[in-house]
Amino acid sequence: MVQNLRFVFIGDIIGISGLEVFLRNISKLKDKYSYDSIVVNGENCAKNGKGISEKTVKRLVDAGVDVITSGNHIWQNKEIYDFLNKTDILLRPANYPSECPGKGYTFYQIKNHTVGIINLQGRGFMKDNIDCPFKKMESLLTLVSSKAKIIFVDFHAETTAEKQALVNFLDGKITGLFGTHTHVQTSDQRILPFGTAYITDLGFCGALNSIIGMEKDTIIKKFITQLPTRFKVEKKPPFELNGIFVEVNSLSKVEKIERIKILDEQPVDL
Ligand SMILES: [Fe+2]
Numbered sequence: 577m578v579q580n581l582r583f584v585f586i587g588d589i590i591g592i593s594g595l596e597v598f599l600r601n602i603s604k605l606k607d608k609y610s611y612d613s614i615v616v617n618g619e620n621c622a623k624n625g626k627g628i629s630e631k632t633v634k635r636l637v638d639a640g641v642d643v644i645t646s647g648n649h650i651w652q653n654k655e656i657y658d659f660l661n662k663t664d665i666l667l668r669p670a671n672y673p674s675e676c677p678g679k680g681y682t683f684y685q686i687k688n689h690t691v692g693i694i695n696l697q698g699r700g701f702m703k704d705n706i707d708c709p710f711k712k713m714e715s716l717l718t719l720v721s722s723k724a725k726i727i728f729v730d731f732h733a734e735t736t737a738e739k740q741a742l743v744n745f746l747d748g749k750i751t752g753l754f755g756t757h758t759h760v761q762t763s764d765q766r767i768l769p770f771g772t773a774y775i776t777d778l779g780f781c782g783a784l785n786s787i788i789g790m791e792k793d794t795i796i797k798k799f800i801t802q803l804p805t806r807f808k809v810e811k812k813p814p815f816e817l818n819g820i821f822v823e824v825n826s827l828s829k830v831e832k833i834e835r836i837k838i839l840d841e842q843p844v845d846l
């Protein structure tokens with residue numbers, strides 16, 4: 577019997593609290609979704625929420641994570657740069673200059689299927705001056721689709737319109753496109769007319785009573801004063817883990833898309 581492939585995608589994991597909450601809820605995710613593959617966005621999962629460390633990558637991989645995508649914050653921990661050049665598991669957005677460490681796409685095998693994951697970053701309201709994600713995707717797609725029939729894109733972007741535009745540009749050419757970066761889950765998950773699965777933002781994994789995972793006071797102060805401010809990861813419960821579940825049949829067609837939202841009220845042991 578040919579089995580469907582079951583994927584889970586989790587949005588930005590925020591700091592030590594987001595990481596611990598993600599790791600302790602993996603068995604719950606496994607029980608509920610019986611997933612074959614899990615992909616997470618790890619751009620904020622270093623202890624202090626800035627970038628990602630090699631140690632954190634190891635913890636995620638040991639927990640069964642297949643690919644870790646990222647975004648603008650991948651560059652915050654410079655110690656990861658060498659590792660980015662060596663790994664196939666941790667991605668940085670593909671549309672940064674080619675001189676940057678790392679790469680923006682990867683392949684892996686699930687039940688004899690090759691899966692391609694592409695990481696891209698948007699340009700609307702983002703500070704970095706990067707290549708056009710549409711043009712970058714156009715050139716990457718020929719290469720990636722020659723190797724994989726199942727292709728997912730993490731589009732790390734600020735605006736809804738840019739995310740909707742990219743997914744409609746790619747509808748029918750890729751399996752799914754999921755937004756990250758805003759840290760707030762949207763309720764617009766669906767399969768587009770030509771078969772591509774989509775949600776504007778997966779949401780985050782971190783403290784619920786926070787501002788995008790960080791302590792509220794420091795972020796409010798930043799908005800009021802406009803001065804450089806050191807943000808701190810919020811570590812108090814309750815926590816939320818957000819993402820998406822996607823089921824793909826043997827013809828690489830999406831059959832199901834479902835939002836994941838787990839509330840976790842236990843304190844984290846940090
Ligand atoms: Fe983030």
Ligand SMILES: [Fe+2]
Pocket residue numbers: 619647648649732757
């Ligand atoms: Fe980001």
